[in-house]
Amino acid sequence: MLIPPDGLTSFTSALTAGADDWLEYPINAVELRARLLASHQVLQLRQELKAQKAQLQIELSEAEAYVRSLLPRDLTQKVPINARFIPSSSLGGDCYDFYWLDPDYLVIYLLDVSGHGLGSALLSTSVLNMLRSQALPDVNFYRPEKVLQALNDTFQMNDQNEKYFTMWYGVYNRANRQLMYASAGHPPAVLLSPEADQPHAVETLKTPGLPIGMLPDVQYRWNRCEIPPGSRLYLFSDGVYEIKQWDNTIMGLDDFVDILAAHDLNHSIDEILARVNRRTQDRTFSDDLSLLEVCLD
Numbered sequence: 001m002l003i004p005p006d007g008l009t010s011f012t013s014a015l016t017a018g019a020d021d022w023l024e025y026p027i028n029a030v031e032l033r034a035r036l037l038a039s040h041q042v043l044q045l046r047q048e049l050k051a052q053k054a055q056l057q058i059e060l061s062e063a064e065a066y067v068r069s070l071l072p073r074d075l076t077q078k079v080p081i082n083a084r085f086i087p088s089s090s091l092g093g094d095c096y097d098f099y100w101l102d103p104d105y106l107v108i109y110l111l112d113v114s115g116h117g118l119g120s121a122l123l124s125t126s127v128l129n130m131l132r133s134q135a136l137p138d139v140n141f142y143r144p145e146k147v148l149q150a151l152n153d154t155f156q157m158n159d160q161n162e163k164y165f166t167m168w169y170g171v172y173n174r175a176n177r178q179l180m181y182a183s184a185g186h187p188p189a190v191l192l193s194p195e196a197d198q199p200h201a202v203e204t205l206k207t208p209g210l211p212i213g214m215l216p217d218v219q220y221r222w223n224r225c226e227i228p229p230g231s232r233l234y235l236f237s238d239g240v241y242e243i244k245q246w247d248n249t250i251m252g253l254d255d256f257v258d259i260l261a262a263h264d265l266n267h268s269i270d271e272i273l274a275r276v277n278r279r280t281q282d283r284t285f286s287d288d289l290s291l292l293e294v295c296l297d
Contacts, residue, residue: 063091063118063121064087064091064121066125067087067091067095067121067124067125068085068087070095070125070128070129071083071085071095071096071097072096072097072098072099075098078106078174079106079172079174079294079295079296080294080295080297081098081108081292081293081294081295082268082269082292082293082295083096083098083290083291083292083293084269084270084273084289084290084291084292085288085289085290086239086273086288086289086290087288087289088116088239088288088289091116091117091118091120091121092112092113092115092116092117092120092121092239092288093111093112093113093114093115093116093120093121093123093124093163093165093288094110094111094112094113094124094237094239094288094289094290095110095111095112095113095124095125095127095128095290096109096110096111096235096290096292097109097128097131097132098292098294099132101141101142101171104173104174104175105142105171105172105173105174106171106172106174107131107141107169107170107171108169108170108171108172108233108235108292108294109131109167109168109169109170109235110167110168110186110235110236110237110290110292111124111127111165111166111167111168111186111212112124112165112166112167112186112237112238112239112288112290113163113164113165114163114164114165114211115163116288119161119163120163123155123160123163123165124165126155127151127155127165130154131147136150136151136154137150141171142171142180143171143180143222144169144170144171144180144181144182144220144222145182145207145219145220145221145222147169147182148167148169148182148183148184148209148212148220149218149219149220151167151184151212152184152212152213152216152218152220153216155212155213156213156216157213157214160213163213164211164212164213164214165184165211165212165213166183166184166185166186166187166211166212167183167184167185167186167211167212168181168182168183168184168186168187168188168189168206168235169181169182169183170182170189170205170233170235172227172294172296177226177227177228177229177296178224178225178226178227179191179205179224179225179227179233180222180223180224181205181207181222181223181224181225182207182209182220182221182222182223183205183206183207183209184209184210184211184212184220185209185210185211185212185214186206186211187206187236187237187238187241187253188204188205188206188253189204189205189206189233189234189235190202190203190204190205190233190234190257190260191203191204191205191225191227191231191232191233191234192231192232192233192234192260192261192263192265193227193228193230193231194228194229194230194231194265199261199262200261200265201228202257202260202261203225204257205223205225205233207220207221207222207223208221209221227296229296229297230265230296230297231296231297232265232293232294232295232296233292233293233294233296234260234291234292234293234294235290235291235292235294236256236289236290236291236292237288237289237290237291238253239288239289239290240256240273240276240289240290240291241253241255241256241276243276243279243280244280244281244282245279245280245281246279246281248281251276251279256276259272259275259276260272269291269293272291273289273291
């Protein structure tokens, strides 16, 4: 824009309105050429930045698609499992898996790597591939605490760009309806069991233990529980409940457990996510979100 030599008031108003640069008149040709050159360079930088941002978004989308392709499909036979994965706007480190160790023993786990971006996603998929291929040496994969200990020995954060992860790992024996489990700093699994005088009996399943990779030589503990017929087991990452609500408070674990306790077990887990989403200010989740429902009929 052009301003008179004493046009400070006009200049201030113009900048407030969005002007990028100005010249005093009468115009100096040398100054005009210099300003035009500078403006052209700024425009080029903006265009390059925009292109780099678009390319980064493409790469993040491709990485998200890769992570999603590694996640297992829902199970429909023997022990049905329904899973939902909702990535945040920036790629994160949620990952889960479930598969049969043999005809009677089912492995179920969920992990959440610290931070966001490609580094977190790469670590989570590395853990998934190592467990899926049973590449941890001399580990009994039927023993949850042994699996967590081996992972902690293998993935120390000093060797993983200062990243660690929380995890819940369980092994379900469908023959005797027993669940063995251990956790490493992860939110508890929630077991809902039918009860005669109330909708559900609610039990949180967690053992003490630091996140994987924080410190070496950590000992993890395991526990076991009996599974009544008609039960549902829910595994989830903290992204499902660490949300900003309409009253500007942060939803907590207890609030989410209450949502689970009120859930009709005959309805889809999408109803659970819908109830959580109605509490959020932005109608979006700021962190990765994973939710698994294991039908233990």
